[in-house]
Amino acid sequence: MAVKDDIKAQREKLKGAPFRKKAAYYLYYYKIHIVVIALIAIVAASIIHSQVTTKPAVFTAMFINVENTHTTDDTDQLLEKKVADIAGIDTSKNSVDMDMTSTLTPGGARNQMDLGILSKIQARTMNKELDVMAADAWNFNYLAGQAYFTDLRTVLSDKELARYSDDIYYVDKTELDKLAKKMQDPDYVQQNVEPEEARKTEKASSFEKPDPSKMDDPVPIGIILNEGTFVKKHGIYSKTVGVAGIVQNSANKKTADALISILMD
Secondary structure, eight states: OHHHHHHHHHHHHHTTOOHHHHHHHHHHHHHHHHHHHHHHHHHHHHHHHHHHHOOOEEEEEEEOSOSOGGGHHHHHHHHHHHHHHHHTOOTTTOEEEEEOOOOOOTTSOOSHHHHHHHHHHHHHHHTTOOOEEEEEHHHHHHHHHTTOBOOGGGTSOHHHHHHTGGGEEEEEHHHHHHHHHHHTSTTOOOOOOOHHHHHHHTBTTTOOOOOGGGOSSEEEEEEEOTTOHHHHHHTSSSSBOEEEEEBTTOSOHHHHHHHHHHHHO
């Protein structure tokens, strides 16, 4: 009651007072309310601005463990422009997204960051928001075991397959089917490898490309990128073998094909 009486008394004093004095009074007694309202207004304006100015991504590619990270800002923008031009994407209304900042520990998930990246890949794929994934060889092979990639024979022409013949990455469907069956077991646990051991297997100087002649059912799912002109020029994958594949449920497989062509030319 004392507070109410004080406020009432103060208001009585303000009757007939000049505007400046009234303003000072309200600022003193309601400054917390004013600050809170101002913050709410700023946050609301920021959200509205983001929703209005953010353009929907109509094509997305993720590059995991890019080597030459200090050039990624220019590289991703250049790739986005090239893809948009080839695919006829109107970038005033839509966007092309090249994610070249994601990292994933070779050998298996080791921390929350790794788990976050794997969750992001899964969510984007389920929502058909990811078209191409490129990664260092160990992680690409791991992702292949999760059935993320499409058979390139369903996307690339015979001429393109012949053109990339020395750089095609094969997996054995028979082995993938066996792995998929194991993963259905609720007690299945992914066997991790020590990161340094995993990195040794993907070094460009000693990498052993999977041999389709030794497979029961060889399926081409990736393109080894290291000899690509664009990839070498921008140092995307150099000392480490990088492989790119087209995501199975991508709605933009032809544009994905165009991106691979850009990377290899």
